[in-house]
Amino acid sequence: MATRISRSRPWAVVALGGAATLLAAACGSGSGSGSGNSASAPGITATTVTIGSTQPLTGPAALGYSEIAPASKAYFQYVNAHGGVNGRSINYIYLDDGYVPSNTPTQTRKLVLQDNVYAIFSALGTPTHLAVVNYLNSAKVPDVLVSSGCNCWNNVSQYPYTFGFQPDYTIEGKILGQYIKQTYPGMKVGYFAQGPNDEFGTDGIAGLNDQLQGSGVTVLSPPQYYPPTAAGAAAVKSAIATLQLQGAQVIAAFSVPLFTAIAEATAAALNYHPIFVVSNVGSDPPTLTKILTGGALGVTLPAALITGMVSDAYEPVVSDSSNPWVQLFKSIKNQYAPSLPWDGNVFYGMNQAYTFVQALKAAGQNPSRDDLVHAIQNSHWRGPGLVPFGFSSSSHLGLLGVQIDKTNADGSQTTMGPVYTTDDTSSGAITQYTGTPATPPSNGIPSD
Amino acid sequence: MSALADDTDDESLGSALRRSTLLRHGVFFVALAAVLLVATYLVSPFHDYEIAGVAIYTIAAAGLTVLTGANGQISLGHGALMMIGAYTTSVLLQWRPGLPMIVTLLGAVVSTGLAGSIIGVAGARLRGPYLAGATLALAVALPQIPLHFAGVFGGNQGLNVASPTAPAALGADFPNERWLAWLCLAAALVTLFLLANLLSSSVGRRLRTVRDNEVAARLAGVDVARTQVLAFVISAVCAGLAGALFAYWVSITSPTGFTLTLSLQLLTAVVIGGLGSLTGAVWGSIILIYLPVLTGDLASNLSLSSDVANNVPLAIYGVVLVVAMLVFPRGLQGALVSLARQLARVIRMRGTVLPAVPSAPEQ
Known part of the structure; x- marks a missing residue:
């Protein structure tokens, strides 16, 4: 080429x-x-x-x-x-x-x-x-x-x-929330996010709440937070233990990759197997696999920990x-x-x-x-x-929108359902995007 | 500048200057202020911004010099005290956004003074590693408070602080960074002036007596506990002032800015610069600001894979600190002073011996 x-x-x-x-x-x-x-x-x-x-x-x-x-x-x-x-x-x-x-x-x-x-x-x-x-x-x-x-x-x-x-994280939260309420009705959903008072976590939770509050699922409160610092690992462990005690069956996460990995590793260590629904920035499978298997957490963990993780994407897989x-x-x-x-x-x-x-x-x-x-x-x-x-x-x-995907056992991702677009207001409807994807110019450099 | 810490008189100074410490320090600091004022005009706005950073770290490091160098108490919690100053300023500005800087700085000085007196009272009962441990706990625990009271302190994201803008009288093109440098330099010079006078006063002698031998100090009628608390309060007030200026400098106050690393950096600055010398605190602060810049530039000029290049600055920083301690065990200031003494001796020897023995061996 x-x-x-x-x-x-x-x-x-x-x-x-x-x-x-x-x-x-x-x-x-x-x-x-x-x-x-x-x-x-x-x-x-x-x-x-x-x-x-x-x-x-x-x-x-x-x-x-x-x-x-x-x-x-x-x-x-x-x-x-x-x-x-x-x-x-x-x-x-x-x-x-x-x-x-x-x-x-x-x-x-x-x-x-x-x-x-x-x-x-x-x-x-x-x-x-x-x-x-x-x-x-x-x-x-x-x-x-x-x-x-x-x-x-x-x-x-x-x-x-x-x-x-x-x-933005509210758009992601809304579309992830819609997926959760349609796919896991009647389940208990716990929030795990960067924070407190960090726009990353609060914007995402705002989007989730927009779809999940008053829907068929039970939202556990309060949301569990971790700070993105060296002290964050301990906070993640206590957050996951709390969610296990509360009986969360689905964990909706707005976290950066390191703390997503710690959360998944902690849950596995506690013999706790909720469905992780992780927003885009914290869910890239190759990155998570590298953290889990590369010893970044002090131990070498199996890549299979992220199998079945639900996420969303705005770019091709x-x-x-x-x-x-x-x-x-x-x-x-x-x-x-x-x-x-x-x-x-x-x-x-x-x-x-x-x-x-x-x-x-x-x-x-x-x-x-x-x-x-x-x-x-x-x-x-x-x-x-x-x-x-x-x-x-x-x-x-x-x-303006994302598509839901799921991580397979080999670390690849499979997209699920259509691409949705919405805005970051609570009244903004979630609509299916019907446009066709663009293809790259032949020389790989945009012409306009 | 070496005259700040010790009371050695210089023969070239006039007799009035020799008699009055206050006058001597006054003349020196006015001259220094004039030099720095010119310097801020000669450099680019970015360097003005870095100079402001050096001034801020100098204030905190000078305070720590009084505590650790002059009084012998080790604090691993000065970053936390800076944090108290920064948050006092930021919360005051949230409450009244237009509050003049002098008010917020005073607020920070008062709040850290109070915090310092409480920690100081506890600290006066502790010695050596126990005091280090207690202050270490402070440095670790305090950054958690804004996370728990996120409504007041803005949580992890912190509180925004409007950067000071230069007054219109200085002209439309006057960079805000230079104005910030002036404010920080003014605060640093006032702090150093007061501390230099303090250290050459009877209070300074009491501080050093307690450091050198507590029993002897007690026998001489010095109240050891009170002296130690006093040292802690003075030191805390400096850290608070530095923290308040830090809030303006970075224009955001968040817990991630005041980790244990900051406390350790301040102690590093004091030790590398030269323990017990205010001038050493200045050298240490210059290293604190400029060494990461130099190592960063160096790393980016080497063509390394990104995984290695990203961590090279930290590695070089560590190596430089270790080597500096091995080569200059008494810090930069200690090395400069002994170099100056050696030079003076060589010059004196040349001056007296040269006419008789032209090839006098140098010692």
Whole structure:
């Protein structure tokens, strides 16, 4: 595949340049006239675009999530090797904040003030990114495709420069809740979430409650919480023991992978076998398998602990090798980041990078920072996501829906039922999405 | 700067300066303030932001120097005291968002002073490892409180704090980071000035007497327990002030910012810088801020697989600390002082001996 693309490279560059010129002319958003590139904004030179991110490369959230930024970088390297975007290569700098909110402000300022980035891209974590969202918006730095499903990013009046990416946790909670009440009527459902007072956990629980309170299932109270710190493991153990005592038959979880793994391991150790329904960010089977079998918990545990886990996805299942997006991203990973595993985190990082390239192209030949914001607000593009984005001038919500899936004994996932879309209000109906999935362009680089 | 900790007089200073510690320290700190003011203009806003961080850690480390260096009490719980200061400020700002900084800082000083006096009374009954254990418990337990009273303290996610903005009088282009650096530097200089005077006063002598020999101190009429509580309160107040500024600096106060690691980092700063010296606290704080930056840059310049590269900064940090302790057992300040003494001796020897014996061997 790679050879085919490099052979068609001159053609691709010409086509891209032509498309970009047309686009710039059509939108009238490019500040330069003709095809000349200029340094139109901080972080943009005639030949480069520098963007930055803060990521948990170490610490409790690093297991799994530390693969996201290298995966994005691999996709950008692929794009750079094929002519870049409007003749500029993308320089992606990501710094470690360890998933500690008090580290994020320093690292973000370093990116903005020292490295002079054009935009912050894919900054990971709800508690961490909340520490800098005010700063970025007051500095008028585009803060795009945040790696978190907090619905706090969709606040156009307060955070005009911030955009979400994945479905927010309330959307996920609603669709997971609908599945639980339809599939497990009459059962006792316990909540296990990051918190207390963490938007990740509370937004998810809000969505679950929206469907489950007053339905055919019994919701146990109070919700069980863990803090995402070194002390979290002990909290998880007591939470699972409490849910066992209460007789929870279904555990609905909004947790990061390490703590999902601890929860499943704890339940197994207590000879307690509830059905785990885990939201997307904490349920990637390859990541969980690596934690369980790799000794990260101090013991080596069987991968079978996650068999039967119910989850939801807004991207194609990574074990589906017939999917053209899976084929494309996997071949890019093999070429540009061979040391990365192949899992949902890597797909996610590449999906974000693909979306960013779409945004950067749409922003015009010589974009200002505001041009990027307008380009995303006016976007109607499709990519690897199962559903469209919700971006508009009044909404900065990312993908609008998910599909339920189940983990098989071999760690692969099988999707169940249709793709659903909804919004994050309690009155918003859950509707079946009937659109067809997009297919990747032949050269693997978005053309619009 | 080495004159801060010990009372050694310098012959080059005027006789008035030699007589009055207050005047000597006053002149020194005004000069230092002027130098730092110019420095904040010469560097980029990001470096101003880092300077503010150094100033904040300096305040906490200087307080710990008084407790551990001068009074001999070990605290592994200063991160928790910083947390009390930070949360006092943040809760006050939640209650009245427009509250001036001086009010919130004073609030933090009062609350940590109270907390410090309670811990100090308990601590005065404990010695060595037992005191370390008790303060360690504080560092572990206190971050759990915001999780249990999430309504007041914002739970795991914490409380947002609006970063201070530069007054309009400084001009529209004046970076907020430089303004923050000024505020933090001002607080650090005032703190160091007060502590330097305190350590060269009779209180400082009492603190050191208790550290060196409690029995001798008692025989000399020093109230050991009261002195120890006093040291703890002074130290806690510094930590509280640092914590309050920390809240403005990171613009969010959450339990994850005040883990045991912070307490250990502060102790590391004090020991690496040079135990018992306020100047050492400054060196230690500079290391605390800049060493992770250097190791991070170094790691990213090596082409390593991401699993290794991510953890290299932590590994280098550890190795540097171990090597520093092996090479400079008395800390950076101790090493600098002995280097300066050796240099002075060499110069003196050259000055007197050189005319007679040109090839005098250097000792």
